[in-house]
Amino acid sequence: MSLHADLTVRAGTFEVQIAFDAPTGSVVALLGPNGSGKTTVLRCLAGLVEPAEGCAIVDGTRLAGPGRTVGMMFQDYLLFPHLSAAENVAFGLRCRGMRRRDADRAAVGWLARMGVADRARALPRDLSGGQAQRVALARALAIEPRLLLLDEPLAALDATTRWAMRSELRHHLDTFDGVTVLVTHDPLDALTLADPWWCWRRVGSRSRERWPRSAPGLALAMSPICWA
Amino acid sequence: MRFGYAIAALLLVGCGSAESRTSITVSAAASLTGAFTEIADEFAAAHPDVDVALNFGSSGQLAAQIGDGAPADVAAFADTAAMDTLAKAGLVDESDVFATNELTIVTKPGNPSGVTGLADLKGVVSLCVETAPCGKFAAQVLAAAGVTIPEGSVTRGADVKATLAAVAEGDAVAAIVYVTDARAAASRVDEVEIPAAxxxxxxxxIAVVRNSTNAEAxxxxxxxxxSEGGRKVLSAAGFGAP
Amino acid sequence: MNRPAVALASAAALFFVLPLAGLLGRVSWGTLGADLSSGAARDGLWLSLVCSVGATVLSVIGGLPLAWVLARMRFPGRSLLRGLALLPLVLPPVVGGVALLSAFARRGFVGARLYEWFGVQLTFTTAGAMLAETFVAMPFFVLAAEAGFRSIDTRYEDAAVSLGARPFTVVRRVTFPMVAPSLAAGAVLAWARALGEFGATITFAGNIAGRTQTLPLAVYLQLESHPDVAIALSLVLVVVSLGVIVAMRDRWAV
Known part of the structure; x- marks a missing residue:
């Protein structure tokens, strides 16, 4: 299992170019300030937006369209508010044609693995931030993706919870055998969760429009903590 | 301060003009719409100090309004029964019959359904509500001719104008209305006479309402x-002499 | 500042309360049951129920795709389309009736074809009354549904797509459940509006007892001949309207 990505995506007025390879079991962090196009890249890998150019290849298969084996955890989790925690986790399985009862059993199993089995019947509005994050991770992992995408996984948590959840997330990522791509603005997240981290570096002008293409090769650069 | 005077002056002017004018409300049957509008115009020319407000509707409705205390100075109905109700309640003094009217059948232009008389009234027929004189008279006319139209194919207009509109604008096959209304709408409907029998x-x-605040006007x-002039307008509109 | 406001507010509140109190005062409670079960009243009640529910169903069927297109798609003339769809909200209903006549009457450009090809005549039929009510009621549903579609975060739909949901599944399991409260509110509003419809109905569908004479028409025409029945029917309409307001208070009383 490996990921090869070579993409150009357009978002509004700017364009982001990114190219990297990630081996099986690795966790890649895309690090950069808010509004630098990280989430757009992630949405592209998830198949929610088409790349302007290029493609992503997982295990030699080109990713195209939704329904592929990509699991995504969104920034504020986006748990369906009208569905219980278990129904949220079962959603992807049901979309893959699993019967309701089997999907529900598998969902509760995933919730148990995340330590929130007792909240299976709760609606998202009744979950704490940490619980919601666990349910969202369970929902993304339940479809057994080859590629796991995490968009600012810890940003919605308060400082204390974030500390605990960071190590818990690290544990879950260690047991995940696919490729994980993680987007964050927090260097600490990148340091603790990811193996290599890639960071958006701003070169030359500070205006956002002049980001990637106008400064070839600079959109992504392999270097640690790299913006001030 | 000067501004205050200006307002006071305006108020005085306003009051002054209001004081020298009187206004009367005339509640008249809908079938009188054309004739009374013309008479009111002539009246206004002859009496520049009087404002005439015309309130047209079904005679039954207008009588009910006056009975409920709606302000009206003159009542002119299409039916002596409605006036008798008001007289019995002591709301009007003596009344005079000033015009007569007859009923007629109207159809779409060109009479596409081939209506020749009351017996041909098939499909949806437009009649006035029974509380309006035109509805009451239509029932009398149909009874006299021995024709029964099932209630399920009768659409009821609140007054004679609405009844006629169901033929002129809508899809009713025919309507029974006053000769005068048929004549006023001659460009939009054809007339089929009802035999005198x-x-x-x-x-x-017509009567002056007893509690009128402008009885003189x-x-x-x-x-x-x-008057002579009024009668001329009425007969031009198709009304008969009393 | 508060005291004059309270005084004026009380006056405004009285303005709404007094007519209703007057109506209640005129109800002859002893004969209320008999008045409501009289022939004309029963026909009117039943017909109003049938027509208003039918109009609500038509409003949902037509209004749902319209609201979706208005909320989710960008195309030239969208504002114009919205304006047209909402026009009946401000148009005098009688004008709506005249407009319907010019299109769907036997001589109207649609009505003529309907009659010629299918022998269908809408004027003076219960279906026509339903159509007239739909004309004035649908904008209420479109307005509520469009606001509903706009208010939900489309990223939830992205989340569903990322989990492998097909477009139809996204709509059925995510979008609709999330806008359901707005759709229900819109349907209730449309129903209440249809129930109270007068002008377009009497103009387009006429006033035929048992066929197109709905509650408001019956109230208007019974007022002279059987005022007690008219008042009793008015009471029904007031109670139903009040029920709608109470049911919707959570949506309006923020």
């Missing part, structure tokens, strides 16, 4: 209606 002569009474308007 089964027709009804409607009598139009109200009497003047009534006189204008029954």
């Amino acid at each position: 089964s027709n009804t002569v409607a009598e139009y009474p 109200a009497r003047a308007f009534r006189d204008a209606v029954v």
Whole structure:
């Protein structure tokens, strides 16, 4: 299992170019300030937006369209508010044609693995931030993706919870055998969760429009903590 | 301060002009719409100090309004019964019949359904509500001709104008309305005469409302209606002489 | 500042309360049951129920795709389309009736074809009354549904797509459940509006007892001949309207 990505995506007025390879079991962090196009890249890998150019290849298969084996955890989790925690986790399985009862059993199993089995019947509005994050991770992992995408996984948590959840997330990522791509603005997240981290570096002008293409090769650069 | 004077002056002017004018409300049957509008215009020319407000509707409705205390100075109905109700309640003094009217059948232009008389009234027929004189008279006319139209194919207009509109604008096959209304809408409907044997002569009474605050102007308007000039306007509209 | 406001507010509140109190005062409670079960009243009640529910169903069927297109798609003339769809909200209903006549009457450009090809005549039929009510009621549903579609975060739909949901599944399991409260509110509003419809109905569908004479028409025409029945029917309409307001208070009383 490996990921090869070579993409150009357009978002509004700017364009982001990114190219990297990630081996099986690795966790890649895309690090950069808010509004630098990280989430757009992630949405592209998830198949929610088409790349302007290029493609992503997982295990030699080109990713195209939704329904592929990509699991995504969104920034504020986006748990369906009208569905219980278990129904949220079962959603992807049901979309893959699993019967309701089997999907529900598998969902509760995933919730148990995340330590929130007792909240299976709760609606998202009744979950704490940490619980919601666990349910969202369970929902993304339940479809057994080859590629796991995490968009600012810890940003919605308060400082204390974030500390605990960071190590818990690290544990879950260690047991995940696919490729994980993680987007964050927090260097600490990148340091603790990811193996290599890639960071958006701003070169030359500070205006956002002049980001990637106008400064070839600079959109992504392999270097640690790299913006001030 | 000067601004204050200006407002005071305006108020005085406003009051002054209001004081020298009187206004009367004339509640008249819908079938009188054309004729009374013309008479009111002539009346206004002759009495520049009087404002005439015309309130048209079904005679039954207008009588009910006056009974409920709606302000009206002159009442002119298409039916003596409606006027008798008001007289019994002591709301009007003596009344005069100033015009007569008859009923007729109207159809779409060109009479596409081939209506030749009351017996041909098939499909949806437009009649006035039974509480309006035109509805009551239509029922009399149909009874006299021995024709029954099932209620399920009768659409009821609140007054004679609405009843006619169901033919002129809508899809009703025919309507029974006053000769005068048929004549006023001659460009939009065709007329099929009802034989005199089964027709009804409607009598139009006019009266000054007893609690009128402008009885003098109200009497003047009534006189204008029954005068030579008024009669000329009415007969031009198709009304018969009393 | 508060005291004059309270005084004026009380006056405004009285303005709404007094007519209703007057109506209640005129109800002859002893004969209320008999008045409501009289022939004309029963016909009117039943017909109003049938027509208003039918109009609500038509409003949902037509209004749902319209609201979706208005909320989710960008195309030239969208504002114009919205304006047209909402026009009946401000148009005098009688004018709506005249407009319907010019299109769907036997001589109207659609009505003529309907009659010629299918022998269908809408004027003076219960279906026509339903159509007239739909004309004035649908904008209420479109307005509520469009606001509903706009208010939900489309990223939830992205989340569903990322989990492998097909477009139809996204709509059925995510979008609709999330806008359901707005759709229900819109349907209730449309129903209440249809129930109270007068002008367009009497103009387009006429006033035929048992066929197109709905509650408001019956109230208007019974007022002279059987005022007690008219008042009793008015009471029904007031109670139903009040029920709608109470049911919707959570949506309006923020």
